[in-house]
Amino acid sequence: MLRAYRSSDVAAAERPLLEAGVPLMERASFAVATVAARELKRRGHTVTGSRILILAGGGNNGGDALYAGAVLARRGAAVDILRAGDTVHEEGLRAALDAGARVLPEDHVATAARAAGLWIDGLAGLGLRPPLREPLAGLVTLLEQERDAAPDEPIVIAVDCPTGIGIDDGGLPGPALRATVTVAMAVPKPGLLAPPASRLCGRVEVADIGLAIAEPPAVATLTGADVADVLREPDESDHKYTRGVVLLGTGSPEYPGAAVLTAGGALGGGAGMVRLDSPEVAHLVLRSYPEIVLGMGRAQAAVLGSGVPVSDIERLRAPLDRALDEQYPVVLDAGALALLKDGYADLPSTAVLTPHAGELAELLAARGEGLTRQEIEAAPIRAVRLAATVTGATIVLKGSTDLIAGPDGPVYAQPARSHWRATAGAGDVYAGLLGALLAGVGEEISRAGHGYGQPALLAAAASWIHAEAAHSNGPIRAGQIADRIPAAIAGALHG
Numbered sequence: 220m221l222r223a224y225r226s227s228d229v230a231a232a233e234r235p236l237l238e239a240g241v242p243l244m245e246r247a248s249f250a251v252a253t254v255a256a257r258e259l260k261r262r263g264h265t266v267t268g269s270r271i272l273i274l275a276g277g278g279n280n281g282g283d284a285l286y287a288g289a290v291l292a293r294r295g296a297a298v299d300i301l302r303a304g305d306t307v308h309e310e311g312l313r314a315a316l317d318a319g320a321r322v323l324p325e326d327h328v329a330t331a332a333r334a335a336g337l338w339i340d341g342l343a344g345l346g347l348r349p350p351l352r353e354p355l356a357g358l359v360t361l362l363e364q365e366r367d368a369a370p371d372e373p374i375v376i377a378v379d380c381p382t383g384i385g386i387d388d389g390g391l392p393g394p395a396l397r398a399t400v401t402v403a404m405a406v407p408k409p410g411l412l413a414p415p416a417s418r419l420c421g422r423v424e425v426a427d428i429g430l431a432i433a434e435p436p437a438v439a440t441l442t443g444a445d446v447a448d449v450l451r452e453p454d455e456s457d458h459k460y461t462r463g464v465v466l467l468g469t470g471s472p473e474y475p476g477a478a479v480l481t482a483g484g485a486l487g488g489g490a491g492m493v494r495l496d497s498p499e500v501a502h503l504v505l506r507s508y509p510e511i512v513l514g515m516g517r518a519q520a521a522v523l524g525s526g527v528p529v530s531d532i533e534r535l536r537a538p539l540d541r542a543l544d545e546q547y548p549v550v551l552d553a554g555a556l557a558l559l560k561d562g563y564a565d566l567p568s569t570a571v572l573t574p575h576a577g578e579l580a581e582l583l584a585a586r587g588e589g590l591t592r593q594e595i596e597a598a599p600i601r602a603v604r605l606a607a608t609v610t611g612a613t614i615v616l617k618g619s620t621d622l623i624a625g626p627d628g629p630v631y632a633q634p635a636r637s638h639w640r641a642t643a644g645a646g647d648v649y650a651g652l653l654g655a656l657l658a659g660v661g662e663e664i665s666r667a668g669h670g671y672g673q674p675a676l677l678a679a680a681a682s683w684i685h686a687e688a689a690h691s692n693g694p695i696r697a698g699q700i701a702d703r704i705p706a707a708i709a710g711a712l713h714g
């Protein structure tokens with residue numbers, strides 16, 4: 220699991236080590252230099268003979284970059300330093316100059332940017348209070364223009380984070396310098412895992428500088444190994460009821476396919492049994508999945524709303540109330556979210572809402588929180604935490620990176636592996652898959668009662684599985700995603 224920590228927690232953890240004289244900056248800068256050398260090599264260049272531009276801000280981020288420049292200059296690179304702040308990290312500058320680097324006149328930015336094959340972005344890191352002020356904002360804008368104009372795009376190594384991103388909220392409040400590789404010191408920060416900021420980070424590498432953080436992570440990303448830990452593989456004691464029964468209140472004459480796709484997601488996700496409470500489309504679903512059992516009945520999880528128009532949502536009220544009364548998990552997708560506009564003020568965390576940004580804006584507005592779709596997409600971590608707080612439910616904000624928040628614990632940020640997943644019906648498949656995972660542990664969740672972090676963790680696991688199943692180098696249909704879920708789960712469980 221990738222765990223990202225707030226900048227304040229990182230800075231607090233650094234302090235005693237710095238006071239004890241632990242050479243954190245030396246370790247950090249060596250890591251930056253190592254990544255820079257390797258990236259040059261990847262492009263068929265050697266450090267010797269390469270021209271490298273050090274973008275040195277006025278703080279320790281600049282210090283890291285300057286010491287990295289010293290290492291690279293000693294290895295034969297031609298190193299130019301652009302001092303971008305009123306102040307500079309004096310020892311770092313001294314080290315770089317002693318190693319043969321030279322300070323550029325300020326009006327040489329464009330020329331130097333074009334001449335350098337690699338830039339090291341040490342303008343600002345943990346100490347940035349976004350948005351960027353002038354002259355840094357103008358410098359970053361100019362550098363982005365030069366990068367776009369350069370015949371060969373330079374390699375940009377971001378020290379700790381790309382300068383200008385919202386390091387803790389994942390926002391992009393102003394200009395920011397896109398990176399090829401981000402070298403995160405000690406631990407990732409939230410802006411490296413959550414969009415829109417994460418889109419500017421390039422590949423994230425974490426440099427071990429001997430720092431451990433005791434605080435809980437603010438954002439986390441599950442890997443396949445974590446998913447294997449979360450899933451419960453059936454054994455000889457299992458039967459279809461112990462593996463979890465999912466009740467689907469999905470699909471309608473207007474959107475019959477959603478019933479088929481949620482059924483495919485639930486069956487692919489390993490439900491012991493799938494019940495369908497949508498008589499008007501049952502014949503269609505049975506044609507694809509004869510395994511489906513028709514009608515209501517005892518279940519360990521319910522999935523409601525996919526493909527159900529708002530005009531038809533009253534039929535979902537009974538299964539929703541039953542899930543809440545019997546305290547088993549319920550996924551509220553698409554049309555079912557409209558039920559929450561009046562009533563259901565305080566949902567349990569076993570209610571998992573799966574809005575996209577527009578639906579989330581409507582949900583928040585109904586709770587008196589006026590965030591627009593644009594504001595949600597600009598700072599999704601804040602939006603998904605707010606939604607979990609005002610509803611009490613677990614929130615899955617679907618997007619190219621799914622963001623998942625429960626009543627406590629980290630926000631999970633689960634990126635798509637490829638973007639062909641953005642196709643009609645993919646959300647229906649996700650809802651069914653999530654229902655299967657929740658049903659698999661539904662009894663445990665019910666016994667544990669509300670406020671149980673498990674639904675958010677399972678929703679993150681479902682997102683990882685869905686991204687894995689949807690990973691493709693070309694177009695993929697939602698039905699194909701459903702068909703590939705079993706292999707994605709087997710891959711997580713057995714490598």
Ligand SMILES: NC(=O)C1=CN([C@@H]2O[C@H](COP(=O)(O)OP(=O)(O)OC[C@H]3O[C@@H](n4cnc5c(N)ncnc54)[C@H](OP(=O)(O)O)[C@@H]3O)[C@@H](O)[C@H]2O)[C@H](O)CC1
Nearest residue numbers: 243247277278279280343344345346347348351352379404
């Ligand atoms: N603590 C350590 O020794 C280690 C830290 N690591 C590296 O250091 C940075 C954190 O360094 P810090 O000095 O705290 O701050 P930064 O260098 O990240 O940023 C401060 C500079 O940024 C300017 N600033 C701040 N906000 C803005 C803004 N909105 N617009 C423009 N400029 C801004 C600030 O200027 P001021 O005039 O406001 O002072 C500073 O010039 C961390 O990220 C690591 O890279 C080591 O890795 C480990 C040891």
Ligand SMILES: [K+]
Nearest residue numbers: 340343378380
């Ligand atoms: K930086």
